[in-house]
Amino acid sequence: MAGEIHDLVAKVRTGTGKGAARQTRRNGDVPGIVYGGGEAPLPISINFDQLLTRLRAGHFLSTMWNLKIEGMPDQRVVCRGVQRHVVKDLPTHVDFLRISPNTRINLRIDVEFTNHAASPGLKRGGTLVVVRPQVELEVTAGDIPDHIEVDLTGREIGDVIHIQDIPLPAGARPTIERNFVIANISAPSGLRAADAIDDEPAAS
Helix, strand or coil, X not given: CCCCCCEEEEEECCCCCHHHHHHHHHCCEEEEEEEECCEEEEEEEEEHHHHHHHHHHCCHHHCEEEEEECCCCCEEEEEEEEEXXXXXXXXXXXXXXXXXXXXXXXEEEEEEEECHXXXXXXXXXXXXXECCCEEEEEEEHHHCCCEEEEECXXXXXXXXXXXXXXXXXXXXXXXXXXXXXXXXXXXXXXXXXHHHHHHCCCCC
């Protein structure tokens, strides 16, 4: 489960619009906005290097942050969007939503697969085909899981793993009601080719 809530330092941004945003970027910051929680939207800026480091560390969109702005009370937020440069793929704008620990929110949570060596299907040369490396869950903001875990112990070739096969953290539930596929273990390519030949009708 999510542990310590990490700080994210920001500044109040003066001015709005494209011109002010461009000036913010020239100053080495990334413009953003904080909204929700029954309060007025607040334009902010975050140091570019700080934000890029956090983004590259992963889980940025599924983490609750303690937003620190000088002269203001700390605010709990989650990121609801990161706009990126179309060529450089670097952050150009961020949106944050104010939340309380009891707020229910939808987040994309990483799926991690464990115990590969304990899967007979993988030992026989099968391939783990990941259909959904992330799953959107409705979770409580104060109890956001870092990931959900799929145990591959005992999994054979041909096994299909659905969302209902996975134990979810307490209070978490999928946003999609149907029992969708997370992954499967497919046969080795050589075995698939042999099966295809076996399935061909005999020549008359």
